[in-house]
Amino acid sequence: MGTANDSSKDISDRLAEKHPKVVFVLGGPGSGKGTQCEKIVQHFGYTHLSAGDLLRAEKNSGSENGIMIQNMMNEGKIVPSEVTIKLLQKAMLESGNDKFLIDGFPRNEENRAAFEAVVRLCLSHFFDAAKIEPEFVLYFNCPEKEMERRILNRNQGREDDNIETIRKRFKVFLESSLPVIEYYKGKGKVREIDAAKPVEEVPL
Numbered sequence: 001m002g003t004a005n006d007s008s009k010d011i012s013d014r015l016a017e018k019h020p021k022v023v024f025v026l027g028g029p030g031s032g033k034g035t036q037c038e039k040i041v042q043h044f045g046y047t048h049l050s051a052g053d054l055l056r057a058e059k060n061s062g063s064e065n066g067i068m069i070q071n072m073m074n075e076g077k078i079v080p081s082e083v084t085i086k087l088l089q090k091a092m093l094e095s096g097n098d099k100f101l102i103d104g105f106p107r108n109e110e111n112r113a114a115f116e117a118v119v120r121l122c123l124s125h126f127f128d129a130a131k132i133e134p135e136f137v138l139y140f141n142c143p144e145k146e147m148e149r150r151i152l153n154r155n156q157g158r159e160d161d162n163i164e165t166i167r168k169r170f171k172v173f174l175e176s177s178l179p180v181i182e183y184y185k186g187k188g189k190v191r192e193i194d195a196a197k198p199v200e201e202v203p204l
């Protein structure tokens, strides 16, 4: 188990030893990422890590970043990558698994570039360092009206599930997250999924 004093390099060294396999799970707010990840976990043995859930837990833990995270989330903005990546790395290390579904990350170009920098650091320990990319990217494509309907019916007590913040989150998705999906499309990494279907019919 890591301690609060672990340096970034310690964490990267320990992660490198794991040789983790990573699948990114992207899609608009309410497209069903979390719901479908639960199904993938049951069938394919991945560990599901939701960046949003990790940030919510960090906010609720009373950490020094708590207020900043809360303010960013209430505005639908993307928290600085340094914070989110640390939480993801810690969760990956604490997991006994080496296969991860990373849900809701990378959410913008800054997230993506920071992820690549961290993976480069990990891979620099190996002579066969070749890949700084995820295995693949699942893109849950769903019309905005349906995503809005789902979020407004979610009832999980999320402070950002109100119409004002939902609209801001949609704008951030279009302006900042879609370009990341396009980037991975250009690399042939994206598997696009019709997420508008009923839960049991979404093809995985």
Ligand SMILES: Nc1ncnc2c1ncn2[C@@H]1O[C@H](COP(=O)(O)OP(=O)(O)OP(=O)(O)O)[C@@H](O)[C@H]1O
Residues within 6 Å of the ligand: 027, 028, 029, 030, 031, 032, 033, 034, 035, 036, 052, 104, 150, 151, 153, 154, 155, 195, 196, 197, 198, 199, 200, 202
């Ligand atoms: N295919 C579906 N059809 C109808 N409702 C769905 C479907 N998938 C998920 N839902 C419901 O929609 C809501 C949002 O789903 P979920 O939390 O999985 O989305 P998400 O992509 O993780 O959203 P966010 O980015 O806001 O975390 C939940 O209440 C869930 O039960």
Ligand SMILES: Nc1ccn([C@@H]2O[C@H](COP(=O)(O)O)[C@@H](O)[C@H]2O)c(=O)n1
Residues within 6 Å of the ligand: 029, 050, 051, 052, 053, 055, 072, 073, 074, 076, 077, 078, 079, 080, 084, 103, 104, 105, 106, 107, 111, 160, 169
């Ligand atoms: N990489 C990320 C992921 C999420 N956030 C913040 O959390 C909010 C909720 O995310 P969900 O995936 O649970 O919908 C999101 O609106 C962001 O404020 C982030 O900053 N960076």
Ligand SMILES: [Mg+2]
Residues within 6 Å of the ligand: 033, 034, 050, 052
């Ligand atoms: Mg989710």
